[in-house]
Structure formats: structure tokens, C-alpha cells
Amino acid sequence: MAKAKSVFVCQSCGYESPKWMGRCPSCDEWNTMIEELINKATGRKASGSGENNKPVPMDRIDLSMEARGSTGIAELDRVLGGGIVKGSLVLVGGDPGIGKSTLLLQLAGSIPRSHKTLYVSGEESVKQIKIRGERLDINNQNIFVLGETDLDIILEQVKRLVPDMIIIDSIQTVYTPEISSAPGSVSQVREATARLLRMAKTFSIPTFIIGHVTKQGAIAGPRVLEHMVDTVLYFEGERYHSYRVVRSVKNRYGSTNEIGVFEMKDKGLVEVPNPSEFMLEGRPAGVPGTVVVCSMEGTRPMLIELQALVSTSNLGMPRRMATGIDYNRLSMLMAVMEKRLGMQVQGQDAFLNVVGGLKTDEPAVDLGIVVAVASSFKNLPVDKAAVVIGEVGLTGEVRAVNSIDRRVSEARKLGFDNCIIPRDNLKQIDRKAGKIIGVGNIKEAIGAALEG
Template sequence: MGKEKTRFVCQACGFVAPKWLGKCPGCGKWNALVEERETPARGARYATGTMARAQPITSLTVTSEVRQDTGLKELNRVLGGGLVPGSLILVGGDPGIGKSTLLLQASHQVALDGQKVLYVSGEESVQQTKMRADRLGALHERLLVATETSVPHVEQIVADVNPALLVVDSIQTVFHPDVTSAPGSVAQVRECTAHLMRMAKARGTAVIIVGHVTKEGAIAGPRLLEHMVDCVLYFEGERSSTYRIVRAVKNRFGSTNEIGLFEMKSDGLAEVANPSELFLSERPVASSGSVVVASLEGTRPILVELQALVTPTSFAAPRRMATGVDHNRVSLLIAVLEKRLGMFLQNQDAYVNVAGGVRLDEPAVDLAIAVSIASSFRDQMCSPQDVLIGEIGLTGEVRSVSRVEQRVQEAAKLGFRRIVLPRQNVDGWSPPQGIELVGINTVQEALEVVLGG
């Protein structure tokens, strides 16, 4: 019998080395290479028995897209309307954030809709899953549970049950016996995901897999895992807060800009129907540096509080810190305030924060950032009835933004009375009753309106 050959595989990027190295040459991570036994090529196992036939794309017929309702409107919004049959969805998040709770509640809602659901857990026994379902009130005869870690066994259970939805919790705990490496390794994760993907496409079963994350917050394993699946969802939230955000970073069947908001309670996750009211619930009324901005998350307008604190520094290089907005964008807007408005901020530390833990990526929040910094620097309060919208250019001009009507309507629902926005967005439509639109062309005009000079 010949000597068994081994290789060393990086668990972060999949780089293969013939010997152990302290630092991975592929991604630069330390102590990431793990020894694995070499196995012969397994391409024969992937053969379907029939060769695909090329067809003109014009001759193909596509049936109307039918999505499975998850019973959770916030989750449906992030998925693009619901579960697509035959899709493979990856859900990642920090330990204890509520991934299993979310999926068990969604599985229960799908079962209530008359569909069979198979929940396979490699981390909990069926008794433990039953205990959690009791607490969540997620008991139904069409919700089937199993504790299994072998992918061929999971495929056999699926063949026997024929569910409309399969949940695998988690992909790092399952393994394929033909792969010699340990469960959770790069080879095992890649192989198991490939088998589940082919099963989903062949049977038309929607498959949701749970993925562990690294300490940096990314899905554990190589990025190949995210490329293989149809949809990647991140379940985010602060451990000290009860609120959770579902965010899509990849979605072949919908937008990647949507978010879903939930609140963790003793009996499970509850949907938050009005996130704007939530984000503004603890807003201080009489405080400088606090403004309200109307931002868009996908198709949903959200009003959030944006705070800034500008304070003198004793160091040669002032600090620029930002939470919830791009740090480089904040530095750019500070430079605009210094050059175009004459504010001397070179001896001031500047801190910008978005209240509520949400992240704002669109340029329409530029005007709110600039005004909040100026408000804190001058120690002048903004009116609590104002909402600011606008993108700022390097010359200090305020540029128009998209879908301003939806932003204004959301502000009107929450009782705001004045909207400061680019002048180009004022014409061509009528605002809701009781709303005053103030069009401005430059940052200087915005400060004169909001701060009086």
C-alpha cells in the first residue's frame, strides 16, 4: 500500500500548499492552513447520466414566477417577495444573534401555509429543537425535524419526505463521507454546498443553509460559498440591543438594498412595522448636532437620527470617527465645510453616529452630515421639525436625490413639518398637506435656513 499523501489547505481562502506554512500566501492569514488527505478526483459523482442540449434562448418558455410566502413580511421584503422554488439561500450572523429562531419561525409559517418543511439540525437534538419550538409557539404536524450531519442521509430524508423547504443548520456541521477532511473545513463546506445546490435545482426545493461567521463578521470559509448560492443574508444586531436587521448582500431574485427589521422578545422575533418611529423614539429634542435625515433602504424610506459631536483637540492630528456612515465621506464633507464655508475644523475632533445601529450608504445623507457637524461646531440647535435631504458636491453645491416624494411622505406620517432639500427636487409635484418644502442650492443656504446663518 502506497504512502498516503497529504496537503495543507487554508481555511479562509482555500489556498493549497504542499507543506505547512505559518502564513497563508493567498490571503495573508496566520495559522489558517490545516492538513488534509488528498483524495482522487470525484468528477464522476457529479455526472447526471445525460448530456445537456443547447437550445435557442428564444425557444425557451418560462413559467410565471411563483414565490413561497414565508409568513414574515420583513423576510419576504429582503428575499424579493418570498422563497423561490429551487433556490439556495445562505444565512449568516454572529453566534446567538437569532438565526435558528428566525428560520424556525419562518418554517412554521410555511407549514401553516400547507407546505411540508424539513428542518435538519446538526447542532441540536430533535428534543432540543422541540423545546425551542414550544417556546416560540412553532408547532405544526407539517414541520418535520431531524438531527443528521451526513449529506447523503439528508438527501435520502428529502427524497422520502419531499418538502417544499429544507433548512440545514448549519453547513459547518454536515459532512460528505467521500471527503476525508473534517466537517467545517474548506473541502467539506464546498462539497456539501454543491450537493445541496444540485438537489435544490433538480427537485425544485428551496434550501436555506446557516453559515457560521468569523470574528471579523464574514461568512466562515472561502468566498466560493457565497458565489455558489443564490442569496446571501446577514442577520445583524448588537448583543446589548433587542433589535435585529436582516440584510441581503447578494440576491439573484431581488434587490440587495432591502433590509428587514425584527425585535427579539421572549417568545421569538417580532416584526417592526415602522422602523422610522423606532429609530426616532429616543431622539433628544434640545441638543446641538442632532438632525433627522430621510434615507432609502431599497424601496423603503426610513427616517433616522444622525448625530455629530465636534470638540477641540490637544493633538496635532484631529480624530475623525464615523459609525453608520462612510468615514471617508465624513472627511470629505469636513473639507468642504472648511474650504467653502470658512469653518476652522483643523483643531477639532469630529465624531458622527447614526442612532439605532443602521448603516446609511447613499449620498442623500450628505446634507444631514454637514449640517450636524456645523450645528455641533457652532453649538446651535436644529429645529426638531426639520428633515434634511441632499447630496453635496466638492464645490459646496447640493445635488438632487431620487424618489424624494416617498421620503417626504414618510416624514409627513411622523409629524415633521419642514423638509430642506435640493431646489431641483421641489418642482413638478405637490407635497402632502402641512409640509413646507425649502429648496436650497448650496450648503451655505442650508445652514442659513436650519441654523440661521
């Protein structure tokens, strides 16, 4: 009998080493190397050595497989790049309790009733899923629920049922008996995903797998998972807010960074067709420190509110806090304000918040951050019809941003007709409609935005 071999695998990035190490040399995480047994015979099977693996002339490649089917949920279609592609493997990640199982059960309920769905759950019992289905008003004889974690049995059932869609409720619970390490470990997750991938491609069944995320927000286990699948969707949202954002961070069939916005209600996730309106609800008018910016989320412009609070610090090292925006970005922009405008903000405590718990890392919100901080510092409100758009450079210059016409028209649609935009963007838009101010540096922008 061959001796069982073991290897130490980093549970954070999937790096393998024959020896134990305290720190992973690949991702620099501490204490992530765990010993896993490997079975060479089954662990590394050369895939696709069969007869249908021949080069094909490009003009003869059959595209019928790539046809998209609508999910019946417009916001989900959008993040998937127009619908479900046959044979695609989609990974859905997100914090516990955010609504992954809910969304995918709703998906099963919203595709055409004649389509068979296999919902495999290793997390909840079949009864619990039924209870959830009742709450969501999903009762379809073509949704088959399987409470199973053994991948061999799952694949067996797939062959028997031949479903039109498969949902695996959590890849971390699925295991392959040939691999002796525990379910959820890197080798298990990787092997299970590889086999599901093969199955999805062979039978061209679209497959959705739910993945848990770690404290750092990455999908638990290996990042290698993200390379294997066709599409990665992340579920975002704050625990205490009802809206949920599904963002595509990787998509082989559509643009990435596209978002779908939902609201979590008793009846499940409800689509929010106009997120800008939703995000600006309850915005205070005429108070210092709040400003509306426009961030491009994929191909969709979204208006969001930024709030800043700047106050005299009584600490040696002033406090800075940024929620929803990169902390370093805030620090940098405040340094630019101090240096270029002589505004004494460096010695002040500063708090910045993206209202609604949204996260954005778009450079076009830079100018909004500067205006919000200046507004709070000077205690002057921003014109309530103003939307502020622009990237800020280290010399305090305002730089052009992409998709300016779409941002401006979104702002107009919601009644913001004082658009403060980078001067270099002026030539790209139709200036006849409404008020548009082109600014070249942060000083001009603050002058144009603040009242009084």
C-alpha cells in the first residue's frame, strides 16, 4: 500500500509546502498552514483526456451553449451580465446571515417553472428550507431539495435528476471522501469545486455555489477558488441596514463591478430599481457636512451621500475615521487641503461616512470628500441641488473622470441641477441643459459648492 502523503496548505491562499511554516511565504499570513493528506491517485487526475478533446476550428465552435436565460430577477441578470449562461459556475460569497441562501432560493423560484432546480444544502435541513420557501412564497414541484454533503452522492443525484440548475449551499460543507482532510479545508474546497466545475461544463448545467467569507472578507479557504469559477458575486450590506448589494467582482460573461441592489424584507429580497433614490432617502437639507456624489458602480451611475464631521481635537494625535471609504484616501485628501488651501484641518478630528453603509473606492468621489470636509470645517452647508464629481490629485487639481455624461444625467434625473464637475470633462457633455460648473482645482470646487 502506498504511504499516505501529507502536505501543508495555507488556508488563506492555498500555498502548498512539504514542511510546516509559521508564516505563509505567499500571502504572509501567520498560522495558516495546516497539514492535509493528499491522495495522489485521485487528487491530480488529468482532466479531459477523452475523445472530445480535439482542437476545433473557430468558425465551427457551437455557440448555442452560451445562450443566456433570464433569472426572472432583473437585478441579478444585471450582475450576471445579462442572465444565466449554461454550464457556468457562479460563486456567491458574503457574510453569514446576509441573504445568500435567500437569494438563491428566490432564484430557484423565479426561473421558469418548467426548469428543474436541485438545491443541495449542507447547512440547513430539508425542512428548514421548506419553511424558508413558505415564507418567500416559493412552492414549486420542480425545485428539488437535497440535504447532503458527500459530493459523490450529490453528483450521483445530479446524473439521475438532470436538473437545469444546481445550487450548492455552501461549498465549505461539501466533501469528497477520497480526501481525508476536513470539509472546508483548502484541499476539500478546491477538489469539490474542481469536480463541480467539470460537472457543470460536461452537462452544461449552470451551477451556483455559496461560499463563506472570512473575517477579512475574502471567500473562506483559497483564493484559488475565485480563479476556477466563471463568475464571483459578493453580497455586501450592513447588518443594520435593510438594503443588500450584490456585486460581481469577476465575470467571464459580462462586465465586472456591476451591482444589483435589493432590500431585505419579510418576503425576502426585493429589487430596488432606482438605487440612487433609495440611497438619498431622508437626506438632511441645509446642514453643513453633507454632500451628494456620483459613483459609477459597473455601468450604473449611483448617487450617494457623504457626510463629514470635523471638530477640534483634544488629543495629541487627531482621530480619523472613514466608513465606506478608504481611510488612507481621507488622510491624503485632508493633507492636500491643508497644504494647498491652508485650511487647518490636520489638527482636527475627522469622521467620514458613506450614508447607508455603502462602500465605494471610486476616485470620482474624491472631490466630494474634500467638499464635505470643507463644509463641516467651515460650518457652511453645500448647495442642496449640487452634486460633486471629480478625482483630486496631490497638487489639489481636479482631474477628469470617466462616463461623465451618464453621471450628469443621473444627477439631473433626481433633480440635482447644479453639477460641479472637472473642467476637463466639460467638452464631453451637452452644456445647454441645466447648470454645470467646470472646476480646475479644489479651491474652485469648494467655492462653487458651499453656500454663503
